[in-house]
Amino acid sequence: TTHYLFIVVVAVNSTLLTINAGDYIFYTDWMWTSFVVFSISQSTMLAVGAIYYMLFTGVPGTATYYATIMTIYTWVAKGAWFALGYPYNFIVVPVWIPSAMLLDLSYWATRRNKHAAIIIGGTLVGLSFPLFNMVNLLLVKDPLETAFKYPRPTLPAYMTPIEPQVGKFYNSPVALGSGAGAVLTVPMAALGAKLNTW
Numbered sequence: 061t062t063h064y065l066f067i068v069v070v071a072v073n074s075t076l077l078t079i080n081a082g083d084y085i086f087y088t089d090w091m092w093t094s095f096v097v098f099s100i101s102q103s104t105m106l107a108v109g110a111i112y113y114m115l116f117t118g119v120p121g122t123a124t125y126y127a128t129i130m131t132i133y134t135w136v137a138k139g140a141w142f143a144l145g146y147p148y149n150f151i152v153v154p155v156w157i158p159s160a161m162l163l164d165l166s167y168w169a170t171r172r173n174k175h176a177a178i179i180i181g182g183t184l185v186g187l188s189f190p191l192f193n194m195v196n197l198l199l200v201k202d203p204l205e206t207a208f209k210y211p212r213p214t215l216p217a218y219m220t221p222i223e224p225q226v227g228k229f230y231n232s233p234v235a236l237g238s239g240a241g242a243v244l245t246v247p248m249a250a251l252g253a254k255l256n257t258w
Contacts, residue, residue, distance in 0.1 A: 096240060099190040102154055103241035104248040107185045110160050111249045120168035127160035149200045150210055155192040159185045182249035186242030
């Protein structure tokens with residue numbers, strides 16, 4: 061019981077770290093206009109935390125459990141903002157679970173090889189996470205209108221929403237986010253595994 065209680069407590073605390081990576085990531089305006097920053101911070105935080113706890117337990121499925129805790133925690137925060145009178149899309153909950161499932165799958169398919177989980181699973185997280193979240197954001201009706209209509213008093217001037225450029229692949233947030241996320245997720249996952257051995 062103590063073992064699983066420890067996992068729950070640490071997973072909730074790591075959730076606090078993850079949802080604060082990038083500070084304003086959950087708000088529609090910041091998440092949309094700074095998608096690359098969001099992709100890097102969230103994919104690395106997911107990979108580090110999920111691999112750490114997956115290797116801690118040695119059980120495939122722990123990464124998905126970890127992502128589920130973060131998802132529930134964030135939906136509670138979304139509900140709190142909605143109860144305060146903000147629109148439903150004022151906060152966009154990141155899609156962690158599918159990427160975490162790919163991480164669990166790589167750990168299971170390679171017969172619990174932690175190096176394969178770090179390299180293969182970390183790469184899958186870095187590549188898939190930006191794609192899942194871009195699809196999630198596309199479902200939001202005019203996020204920039206929401207951002208301007210419901211401004212936050214703490215929003216710094218340099219974070220004021222700007223109309224994104226469309227149709228330029230080299231400036232594509234999905235391309236940049238996927239590439240940067242995949243490159244940085246593997247070494248960060250390795251760091252998480254290293255911490256697990258201390």
